[in-house]
Amino acid sequence: MQDERTELLKLYRQMLLIRRFEEASAKAYSQGKIGGFLHLYIGQEACAVGTLAALEPRDYVVTTYRDHAQALARGTSARACMAELYGKVTGCSKGLGGSMHFFDADNHMLGGHGIVGGHCPIAAGAALASKYRGDGAVTVCFFGEGSATIGAFHEALALSALWNLPIVFICENNEYSMGTPLSRSLSVHDVSQKGPAFGMERDRFGASDVNEVRARMQVAIDRARNESKPTLIEVALYRYRGHSMSDPGKYRTADEIEERKKTDCLLVAEGKLGALGVTEAELLAIAESVDAEVEDAVQFAEASAEPDESLIEAFTYAPGV
Amino acid sequence: MRELRYREALREAMTEEMVRDERVFIMGEEVGHYQGAYKVTEGMLAQFGEKRVMDTPIAEEGFAGIAIGAAMVGLRPIVEFMTWNFSAVAFDQILSNATKLRQMSGGQFTVPIVFRGPNGAARQTAAQHSHAMETFYAQIPGLKVVVPSTAADAKGLMASAIRDDNPVLVLEDERLYGIKGEVPEGEHLVPIGVAAVRRAGTQCTIATWGKMVPVSLEAAELLAAEGVQCEVIDLRSLRPLDHGTVATSVRKTGRLVIVHEAWPYGGPGAELSDRVQRDCFDSLRAPIVRCTGRDASMPYNKKLEELTIPGSATVTQAVRAVMAY
Ligand SMILES: Cc1ncc(C[n+]2csc(CCOP(=O)(O)OP(=O)(O)O)c2C)c(N)n1
Numbered sequence: 174m175q176d177e178r179t180e181l182l183k184l185y186r187q188m189l190l191i192r193r194f195e196e197a198s199a200k201a202y203s204q205g206k207i208g209g210f211l212h213l214y215i216g217q218e219a220c221a222v223g224t225l226a227a228l229e230p231r232d233y234v235v236t237t238y239r240d241h242a243q244a245l246a247r248g249t250s251a252r253a254c255m256a257e258l259y260g261k262v263t264g265c266s267k268g269l270g271g272s273m274h275f276f277d278a279d280n281h282m283l284g285g286h287g288i289v290g291g292h293c294p295i296a297a298g299a300a301l302a303s304k305y306r307g308d309g310a311v312t313v314c315f316f317g318e319g320s321a322t323i324g325a326f327h328e329a330l331a332l333s334a335l336w337n338l339p340i341v342f343i344c345e346n347n348e349y350s351m352g353t354p355l356s357r358s359l360s361v362h363d364v365s366q367k368g369p370a371f372g373m374e375r376d377r378f379g380a381s382d383v384n385e386v387r388a389r390m391q392v393a394i395d396r397a398r399n400e401s402k403p404t405l406i407e408v409a410l411y412r413y414r415g416h417s418m419s420d421p422g423k424y425r426t427a428d429e430i431e432e433r434k435k436t437d438c439l440l441v442a443e444g445k446l447g448a449l450g451v452t453e454a455e456l457l458a459i460a461e462s463v464d465a466e467v468e469d470a471v472q473f474a475e476a477s478a479e480p481d482e483s484l485i486e487a488f489t490y491a492p493g494v
Numbered sequence: 495m496r497e498l499r500y501r502e503a504l505r506e507a508m509t510e511e512m513v514r515d516e517r518v519f520i521m522g523e524e525v526g527h528y529q530g531a532y533k534v535t536e537g538m539l540a541q542f543g544e545k546r547v548m549d550t551p552i553a554e555e556g557f558a559g560i561a562i563g564a565a566m567v568g569l570r571p572i573v574e575f576m577t578w579n580f581s582a583v584a585f586d587q588i589l590s591n592a593t594k595l596r597q598m599s600g601g602q603f604t605v606p607i608v609f610r611g612p613n614g615a616a617r618q619t620a621a622q623h624s625h626a627m628e629t630f631y632a633q634i635p636g637l638k639v640v641v642p643s644t645a646a647d648a649k650g651l652m653a654s655a656i657r658d659d660n661p662v663l664v665l666e667d668e669r670l671y672g673i674k675g676e677v678p679e680g681e682h683l684v685p686i687g688v689a690a691v692r693r694a695g696t697q698c699t700i701a702t703w704g705k706m707v708p709v710s711l712e713a714a715e716l717l718a719a720e721g722v723q724c725e726v727i728d729l730r731s732l733r734p735l736d737h738g739t740v741a742t743s744v745r746k747t748g749r750l751v752i753v754h755e756a757w758p759y760g761g762p763g764a765e766l767s768d769r770v771q772r773d774c775f776d777s778l779r780a781p782i783v784r785c786t787g788r789d790a791s792m793p794y795n796k797k798l799e800e801l802t803i804p805g806s807a808t809v810t811q812a813v814r815a816v817m818a819y
Pocket of ligand 1: 316347583
């Protein structure tokens with residue numbers, strides 16, 4: 174009981190941190206302090222947090238341009254993440270990557286990637302390396318259902334299954350790829366059905382309960398680690414914001430969004446915490462500490478230096494003989 | 495004459511051609527219900543319906559290939575890439591199919607198709623979303639590659655591209671979509687392969703294309719204030735490449751600066767330089783200089799991005815260097 178309480182409090186704090194972090198980044202974006210594309214994960218937090226809670230430090234994480242949550246849940250500091258959004262040299266990619274390209278080698282975060290589906294083979298490659306070395310690590314690869322029509326995704330699945338790679342493919346099905354609803358993007362709406370076609374195990378569940386996400390992911394991660402077998406999982410979820418900050422989201426109604434917010438992962442977690450005896454005052458204290466952490470990250474990003482011009486070419490090649 | 499925005503001019507050309515020719519249709523991501531990721535196709539779904547304004551899932555290789563197949567047997571598709579960056583996923587379809595079918599079949603099949611979308615850096619979209627793809631495409635025999643820089647050319651080149659019986663790439667620019675200019679009403683065709691002199695001058699020729707045209711014109715203004723008169727040539731088409739117009743200008747000015755956003759290694763700028771030095775060797779008073787994007791992947795940081803792409807300051811510097819030679 175005590176463990177369950179402590180664990181859930183930890184995950185709840187992570188989810189809240191991600192939400193507040195992204196709300197702050199949306200504000201900074203509208204003030205012109207962040208540029209380029211900014212894709213928010215708000216509403217989907219339980220998926221990244223639940224999955225990453227089931228991982229070990231040696232494991233690898235690969236995801237799309239909607240990558241803030243994965244980095245934060247993997248342990249990249251809010252400071253390094255916010256500084257990256259601000260394009261500062263103290264950012265997790267030195268200000269060269271921006272919102273879509275968070276990388277953190279120390280935490281085995283292999284990046285946020287901008288080409289839809291293009292990162293799926295890379296993830297399979299990390300899994301191949303683990304198998305090659307026998308290091309026992311597992312790779313998890315996140316992507317939207319929009320990836321499920323592109324070749325790179327299918328090739329990554331085909332080879333991972335053929336070669337029994339220790340990987341979990343996680344389709345975050347938020348029902349819209351940009352403004353395109355499932356009815357215009359997929360002939361079969363359940364993306365996990367593609368697993369069996371490759372002889373791959375599959376699973377499918379929702380992401381409002383972070384504990385359930387973790388438990389279900391654990392099964393697939395154990396399969397990858399212990400049996401070196403891939404799994405394709407579809408997680409049903411919903412993004413509350415537009416595809417990116419420049420999307421007014423005219424393709425869905427306010428009612429639809431309000432309806433989905435009723436099963437918000439933070440609400441669900443708060444209910445569970447209440448049942449475990451966590452008081453309002455404790456939740457408030459968490460919120461205050463999260464707000465302080467985000468505010469500190471913003472201050473840090475504001476105060477940090479821009480990358481020097483010399484960094485334009487600095488990372489084109491690895492130094493060598 | 496009435497003014498249109500660049501994106502409206504593109505739309506007007508597509509709309510007029512679709513009215514004129516039943517075989518023309520458009521497909522791409524978010525072109526229909528969403529009204530276009532950059533609103534180029536706004537309103538077209540309502541006018542033509544889902545049969546002729548087809549929303550596609552994210553499957554560039556698939557829908558590019560499907561459009562090529564449809565073109566082989568008589569349709570005339572327009573394929574929108576949300577941005578040209580994503581055409582890399584479909585590159586094989588363009589390289590190995592669209593441009594090869596006619597030759598491989600001994601002339602039995604033609605591929606009348608247009609691929610279009612915004613090209614090059616937008617604003618801080620970082621390394622994977624800032625490619626100036628003309629560097630690759632202009633190399634391929636069988637393709638035509640046009641780069642409109644004004645609203646009038648956006649209409650005229652698009653219309654010519656649609657009527658052309660070959661695969662034509664129209665490289666647009668997100669930063670130009672909003673610019674306004676006079677655009678002729680009704681049929682307006684700009685021939686593919688003819689450059690335009692945008693500013694007359696006597697001392698140095700600047701040859702450029704796409705969004706580097708306004709940048710070069712701005713530089714020419716600054717230089718005029720210093721007493722240097724530049725002639726600015728908008729190539730408009732990179733394949734075929736109208737080096738003749740540039741050579742004529744260089745015979746007068748004796749100097750050439752080529753400005754482009756793409757990487758310095760190879761590409762249409764290097765091709766132009768090669769042709770002009772052979773055509774005008776005796777007229778050149780200074781080496782031909784290229785003012786290009788830096789030889790690096792695009793950084794996200796705003797200042798670094800600005801330093802990576804040529805701006806009017808870098809262009810003026812290049813011209814001054816050529817003048818001082
Ligand atoms: C190959 C490719 N084509 C198009 C795009 C433009 N694009 C970026 S995200 C996106 C929608 C992706 O939707 P989905 O996979 O469902 O993920 P979500 O954004 O919902 O997380 C599109 C079309 C791209 N980045 N890469």
